[in-house]
Amino acid sequence: MNAQRPTPNAQRAVYGLYPDGQAAQQAFNRLRAAGVATSDITVITAQPMEDFEFGNLDKATWMWWFACLGGLIGMSVGLGLSWLTETSWPLNVGGLPIFAWWPNLIIIFELTMLGAISATAVTLVVSALLPSRGRTLYDPEVTDGKILIGVENPPDGAIPDLEKTLGAPPGARVKTV
């Protein structure tokens, strides 16, 4: 069975709530065995669960590279700001060089780090938080420790099969919304 790709505003979903990681992993395995693509399975947990396969989805990220890019931009701004400012209004201080590397390295370093830190935060918001705003599949019971495994926007005829598949692991509670 192949579920449709979820739309940004999912109208319909089938999901199970599981008391522990083992049961959730079973449900995840059964969904895949039933033909649901891994990318179509929604997993929601109250804490990171990297010791299970379902907790390791979507791990690859470019965030480190974006942080480096932010750092490079920050460094350029630091260099540009100190260079342009000092050469545009050259203050002669006891015959010292107008543009000296040592004092400017502090400005350049701070702006480099500011760029990297800001780019990291922006990348997190843009890549992980904004895309999930408005999505409907969520259950507040996750907050109490339940693990949600489900499929958003399944094809019409697939719902009974999905309910059966998701209900098989021990302790499962299946809901259709």
Add this chain to the structure above:
Amino acid sequence: MSHPTGARINSDLLRPLFQTSWRFFLLVAIFGGIVGLGLVTWMAQVYRGYGVTGIRWPVYWGFYITSFVFWIGISHAGTLISAILRLVNAGWRRPVTRCAEVITVFALMIGALFPIIHLGRPWLAFWLFPYPSERLIWPNFRSPLVWDFFAINTYLVGSVLFLLLPIIPDFAVVRDKSTGLRRKIYGALALGWRGTPKQWHRLETAIQIMAVAIIPVAVSVHTVVSFDFSMAPVPMWNTTIFGPYFVAGAIFSGIAGLLIAMAVLRKFLHLEDYLHPVHFENLGKLLLVMALLWGYFVFNERLVTYYGNEPAEMAVFWRTQQESFAPLYWTMVIGNFVLPLILMGIRRFRTITGCVIASIGVIVGMWLERFLIIVPSLGHKYLPYSFGIYRPTPTEIIIAGATFAAMTLLYVLFAKFVPIISIWELKAGEHPSPTLVPPATEEQLGELHL
């Protein structure tokens, strides 16, 4: 010692958000009143002029700059300690990190106020900002004060983000547990957090990157603050040791501030099941290490000055060792070295009470240290025409004192609206996978002795 799990973690840590006792209002009233008094005093200073302070030629830096350096030092508690503990994956960090990160943000905000208070004419504070202006007063990038501007603001932005990012999942917990307007507000703050693996991975990666980035920034901030002094040709200031000396002192006072905050939170929010004696013991050991490091730096600073025997420096040296500033100097030595060495060095005294007493000693000692760096040197420079004295006035004492109340007030308000211990990190620590088990667990640390 019990280890709460799942739903109990939620209910225990969300209790302060959903239940408000009379104690909260009492604390807000008391500390709000002191902060109000400080604000009125500051307004009076602005209205009547800077003459109401004791700052006179040649001692142009007094209580305000002492407090500035002190609070920037306290700010090292959080982000730096939290970042280090995160990077080394110390399992016992989980209940501690947020308590620490909050201190950083509020201490930086308070510290950054002091240069503005010190200006006398705060409406001209923007003259300090390094922007190319139409007045053709281009900022001097060779001035340590401009470096301060960049360093403190970078640290503040980084610390605020470092605090806020791990709070997002906890905002979602509060959203799920609340109704009405509160639900809407926390829902907006949660930024659409659901808890998908993608979100968890991105969040953890972001925290990791920020932890790596924030450590050199934290070190640079207090190094740059030390440059405010060490770049100046003033006796006992112009020394290369000031950078690491200030950083060590900052971490030292930061740990002390964190220990006091944790003890108060544990007592008043009933967090005995989360903030265990082992957390205090571990931080107490760190306090002991920093006390020894501080003693090492002071010994270096003093010995080199003494051996150099330069007249102007020796005058300042003796003023602090056995003349007018000696009582403050030896109080500092007792608070920063003797007290922590005894209380944290002897295992029997390394209790929560012992940690708090030692920390109070360190806080007092570190404030005195900043004062003793600034005032004796400025009052006794190279030539006799620039000798002078400094006596703080009630205006300065009230304003500096009110910032301690401001810190407490901000902390109380924060703990009222945000879970003061990271809920999701505690839960993540419940069942760590074998590969993620931290090297220093509570049980193992219980067997460690210094």
